[in-house]
Amino acid sequence: MYLNCHTYYSLRYGTFSEVDLLELAQENGISTLALTDINNTSACLNFIQKAKQYQIKPVVGIDFRNGAKQQFVGLAKNNLGFQELNEFLSEHAPKKMKIPAKAPAFNHAFVIYPFEQVLQQEKVIFNGNEFIGISVEDLRKLPFSIYKDFTDKLVIQQQVTVRSKRDFNAHRLLRAIDNNILLSKLQKTEECRELDRMLPINNLEKAFVDFPYIIKNTQYILDSCGIHFNFGKERASQNQNLYLDSREEDYQLLKTLCDDNLHKRYSDPNDKVRTRLATELKTIREMDFVSYFLINYDIISYSKRMDYIHVGRGSGANSIVAYIIGITDVDPIELDLYFERFINPFRASPPDFDIDFSWKDREDITQYIFKRFKNVALLATYNTFKYRAVVRELGKVFGMPKEEIDKLSSKRYSNENLDEISSLVLKYGQLIKGFPNHLSVHSCGVLILDKPIHYYSATDMPPKGFPTVQFDMIIAEDAGIFKFDILGQRGLAKIKDAIEIIKNNRPELPPIDITQVESFKKDPNINNLLKSGKAIGAYYVESPAMRGLMQKLQTQDYLGLVAASSIIRPGVAGSGMKHEFIVRQRHPEKRKEANPMLLKIMPETYGIMVYQEDVLKVANQFAGLTLGEADVLRRGMSGKYRSKAEFISVENKFIANCKAKGYPDTLTLEVWNQIKSFAGYAFAKGHSASYAVESYQSLYLKCYYPLEFMVAVLNNGGGFYSAEHYIHETKMCGGIINPPCINTSDHPNIIKGKDIYLGFGYLKSLEVLVVKRILTERQLYGKFKTLDDFIDRVIISIEQLTILIRINAFRFTKLSKIELLWQAIFKLNVSKAKTTQSKLFKTEHKQFNLPTINTSFVEEAYDQMELLGFPLCDYFDLIDEALNENILVKDLNSNINKSVLLYGVLVNTRFHKASNGKLLRFCTFTDREGNYFDTVHFTKVVDKYPIHGLGVYACFGKVTASFDFCSLDIIWSKKLALKSDPRGN
Template structure:
């Protein structure tokens, strides 16, 4: 049962006190307390401790100290992997209830024996064993009705990966685990009313009072609140001197205004902890990006938490913190995926106190969804895969549902959004004033850091503000690129000179032309297109582009309106005067999240608190639909009172609505833009090292193949792995780029480790020498031969494969014998006479590319060599401007396809191809052309379509598309 259903059932039977004891979980405690307080039900909280399905004992918290004891006990056992001890620890502030059959003979003061209704008949033999005051009525409540019991059985079968018909009774609850009225309980306990009396006394002992929003993050960092504030002010002013060579009164005033508000809202320690995290990262040489609404703060800028100047960008601090805003501030701090775990480790070690944990990662609650639940229920009922796939088929099954199909549909609907398991929040870290076990038990997932049982919504409800410690690969690109530049060219790069980068002409040219592949956040086909259309070349234009590209702005039609007004001053006159006065930088168009607050406050005269409710509701963070609706109604009534035209009001509301869940805060976009500039600087001046760094961080919009293509277009010589020169990752020597062994499909990491360990003692002199020194199986060896990793020997692949198969076993045995002799008698390679092999019947080029396709999953040579016969006289990307409005034919190698929907909901696609000269071609595939001419996977395509142009950007509206057949080996 959900919490809401549980309380509703309790009210139905007029229960005035109930205890929530989830099995090995505390996820529901605070939602339960909230609902119980709302309905005046005496709420008792605890834990049902079990080893699998076997009950051990139930713990009930007498107060918050008791919950701490129970949480700590559960966490320790879960961390150790179980089992629970048969006897509970001696708790000081919690009561223990044992199942009747497992109760110890001698009970402590706060220990009791639970008697179920079905066990009452056994009491006559047990009353001599236990005093009556130790026997309590114990009636579990798990089910509302037969349907909920059946749902439970299905969940148990899913959990055990078992057929429903094979589910043991020991793995199920009992159908009578439900609520009874007091009269029904009294009737069942006739002659044993002391059970009810003892149970009531036990519940009365448990007085868990809790005030929501009263919980605090770690209060003080330096000993006291005044020391914290003094330190925050000192460090902020020190940073201001560094950030601003000329300190103006405006800067001082903004700092003082923010500091006062931060102190009033009790967020001083929140800032200082983020500051401490960033300082640790700087000491370790880790790059970071501070973003989120925190980028609107000059204090954050002066503390180097963010790199966005809110004065220069006129960022709206009230979007971050205002007196009317109850929600916590929001810093998203990104680190490289390589560095993030060490930063989290630092937080855990720094903010613990002895053996009392004050830090935990936030969990997220994964829930069942339609496809997964249908598959799981299909397995539970024993359906074959083909029938399950029919149930999932688009448009539903072709035949009427049978008995099992109807059951799956019926119970599948009940299970949608039901919690399935705990996962880890993307980056949320909690640092609490009191130990974290006062609020939640913790579980340790494979990642190694403990996670809470409740999610971010509960954390916010009780008053714990999360710290967002996130990872992204863009920062890894930058760090790795700088290391490669130093290694390859001996140059040290200062990547923090962002102000200089903003004025760099080479970077402006990359932006203006959309040549941004590899650069963080601005490399996708859609972003390249937008930058080209905008002719973007300034920081502010890039900031705007980062938000305009978001679906909310694009779908509302505001992206096109923005580009029109950006390029044509006459079009700016179409803006509503009030909207233009609110958002002059974006020509009266809502682009950023804080624009919602501004428009609501200045256009509709909502209070700042109401405006923030509107913003949170639009971004999906509001949990109260009623509160959001109230603010929406106030928006329209205020506009009517102010005399706004109804049509204009509706247009403005449509813009606000289009933001739902998609818009960025301006500071967030500005933070992204800083990282984009850093990437673009490296791409402009060190293109080879930068692209190798992108490849080695395995992050980006495109497949590795296309970053290698970009390297080739920049003058690099791309080479397949070589056993004497390559590393695990790709590396660069001058303009030579040697692929790493990591790119070889099915080549195991341990094989690379053996290879590199042997090579450290000296280069390999031949294939035979390699086989003596590296203990690879024949299949692993074949991969290296086929990818030409032994090309230094001068022998052909066929010759090398012949030697490998002929001598592999012999040389491996000799290598093993040498190893067993502790190296006293090193193995020697005897000369091997190789017979002349006949020439291959297939072309050498085809064999080479075929092996590359199989082992790398892409060719290192031109993919157009794969095609049996290329059409002649086709158009190239450079020809498109001359062919505007005309029909053309092209041959293109597919890079990526983006599906989307028209305003009518029909599916269409945007495509990106490479032409035979290696340049990009962007295509549009409208719904009427998509079905007769579908994409058929990776390959070279023949396209026919009409060239179109918008804002100087050329695309081909495709009418026909055919994948060209590859050559076949003979």
């Protein structure tokens, strides 16, 4: 009997979830229920899925509204009706079009107009699928209206939005937040009615006892509606299932691609390769994943035609088919990748390809996918109300002062000192926290489906400009809708840009083939960068943690890097197995201490679980679980299980099987804890290998073209470190850093020989329009000859010109900055700043004789710090204190377990929460010679000796060594004073 029910996906209106709605319906004896969220279908698929558990027949539709004003409710008779409603909403909502008062002529959907609206419009003509909705409250008015005789058009429309007074209060608060007004200013027209609740079915029917035809009409609608999707084990893939015209044509195309490209990957393919290929092709065909491979291949082929660089990773990197046809660049034979991690007969979902492109190319790739394939949309994600945000919003709604809101949002309060309003804010903040706030776009998910997108969902049009469904990844997978992961990252952009920069800066060199990864892997010069921790700028291997790990491991080959990129993950590191892996890597005799069975299962990693595949191997070979059960275990550890009960059942079987095999409880517990410690953090081996391929490409460029590579790093927003530090690294590579120059610089950084000219983009206060004028004028009419010439040719205000002079962008004039500033002030009058056109004729500029004013490099440094954010000189040159006796990084090894003093420029600092809940700090510095050292600030010194921003620090501490990698346990630290600006700024 309920045709108009809302959940909290009626954003900033509804007050509970679709599951709560089903529970409420069950409690009230409802057997058929319609979900009709306001201009939203986010909850529909999960509502349909969950309804079966509550023995409720689901009906879905949409409550079409303009703001809070209801125009009509559309109810889907069937799946095609749901598609019609979705199409109508998707036409109006993204364009901010008003929903009309009259519904279109739906072929497969019912329309219910609210009684109040029908009264106002005096509507008397209704189509066969159109009805008038009457609530319990409306029954008082019905007998006195002309509609009392419309006996075949009246239905029950008892709206359900709240369950209780508390829900109603939360609803009003949400409406005030949505309207950005004080609660006291909220209009009644913006609210639901407090009685918009679900009544027990008997009570509802009793209310309409005098109007049996209304009950009958309502029941007719509910009986006429039926919606069906398959979920879980019953689901079938909804993805585009044919690439060509038939499954056989698809398979023959995939087989042909493999045959044509086999010798490009394996010059002399052996039996192992051919057997693996045949096995994969057979499995892919039997599991109906052929089109999935071909679609990914199509996307990659377009990328290659456009000269884009990509990385194919995820579990798909375990596939020899993907390797041969070029989706990935990881050889599964070389790495002994576990095929069953990729596809196994128990896996219902397609294999997982995460395809990375340059962040600059990703949008074009996405555009291609939308043009190339028919039924395409982006996947959604839900932005929910977080504690701090909801407390702030509620504080504003109640009109609280900002300082009071700040106290509550940062949890700086005591309960006994809270007033009534503050208590309400916290009470309802706790209730609303976690509600969906607005829909957003999934970071990488693209859907390519067989049926029209609107068969499953309405679509929004976010700023990215691509249609986006209204459901998330979890329900998508439940319904058999599997995403294609198209990601953007800066690491690939660095590689692509570096190659282009090398071509321009060193045109005499032959073209670079960045795909020759096999030769990179064997290059001792490249591998030396890894084991010596000198991979700054290279993707995934530059962070302090990776730099330290590779020095400890003495990583100097591809397989070592693959392992390192996985054992650094929290799962392996947190279990203590990272330390054990380093021990066994550095000391081969220690490998004998591994459990013989685990060593046999995982010889390459010395009997230690490092990769996700290891969970499968151990669960299968050690504990005797089937591959399907092992995959349940792996997914459960990643937090991806559909059923916690299923996961617990597999856990119990794991332990029972180990007991039956006669393993000691201590061994079973040790192995189980290793598996548990992964907690979703461990990589698939193929995933790590894919990262390692990209790392080697970056390392090749860093090794042989360091300056061009570092310019590319800077131009792509850096990486782990700040721009200032990458500039330091560029200097360490022999680069000469120049501030922006009017006649040489561009918006990004450019390189000429060994000279790097910083881009105008670093000058945060310089207007983009000014930069465009400078570059356009220079391109059209050549370099600027003098300051006068610049003033004549470029429209600029004195404030903007001052920025350029202070950064020394006019140094080609050989005049001092002071003189240039005075000249600019004299020559650029106020009216010039307001001119919108260049002068037709050049004016005669007066020349002024100014006294000579001496300046120092310290003034230059302070100008750079203000305008760029950092000085271009060495911080050590700016110190205003005498240095005490100290050592350098190169002396650390000879001072192990001694307390020493090092001076260093802060590079990076980060906190870590210890097991006791207290904070530790880890810092990275560079010494006077530019070499790195790392410090550990334990809880006793974290607060006593804080680290306050960039600069030079005196670091006194005890030298410790872990596997020959030295660091400093801080006893005390102090930031050194810098010379003051002589101008007194």
